Amino acid sequence: MDRIKEKMNQLRLEAEESASKVEELQNKVKTLEQENLQKEQEIISLTHKNNVLEAEVDKLEAQVKELKAAASEGQQHGTQNETLTRRLQLLEEEAEEADRTLREANEKLRQTDVKAGHFERKVQALEQERDQWEAKYEEMARKYAAVQKELEDFQNEINTI
Template sequence: MDRIKEKMNQLRLEAEEASTKVEELQAKVKNLELENLTKEQEITSLSHKNSLLEAEVEKLEETVKTLKESAAEGQAHGTQNETLNRRLQLLEEEAEQADKTLRETNEKLRQTDIKAGHFERKVSALEAERDQWETKYEDMAKKYAAVQKELEEFQMEIGNI
């Protein structure tokens, strides 16, 4: 019996050790489950953060795309503005040249008008002089005709004598 008691004591000791070990392992399992739960919560939290960050990255990429398009448009507008400024400058230069040409033409026209007036007066004077000469010529032609007639009469008289 001693052996049985010893065996029983030994089994009790083993059972107590096993029970202690089970309690330790259960505590360890609980700790691991808590750690696992904490890790899962952390994973969930990080997944949520990750999805928020991905959404923000997409938003920022859209913003970058929009800003690049705006910059391209701005550059295109700048180029177009430079082109229009060059055209404006050329048109202003052409307008100045046209204005200068117009002033020169107006001056030449004024001088031509002055010369035309001068020549018109000269033509009027020459026409008046011509009219005088024509009148003198007609008078002289009449006198010549009269003298010619007298000469003929005189010649007839002489021829009759």
């Protein structure tokens, strides 16, 4: 009788530990899902910024072409040519800066994609672990029910004696 009580207590403790582990894993999954959502939002933001920068680069490249054409037409006017050359240089620097910013944004986007993939794998691993714990919990619940039935049968036999 003491062994059965001890075994029942042990099964209860294991069931409680399993339940707390499942709850802990569910909290981890929620946290990872929130982080994943944040990363997705950051990806969307960076993609939008990337599109804006690409449009700005196109616009700046068009301006550079226009300024180069104006500079070649305005060679006869020395001071006007100097002004246009300075303006062209500034626009090229802005284009280079925009290009550098675009490369940085693309790199950040790539890193975010890598991180998102990493977190997706983590979530999958945690989901598998959670499924294993749930299966273990169900198995323990079945064992508990079987032990409970054995205990009831044993009590019934004792009562009949």
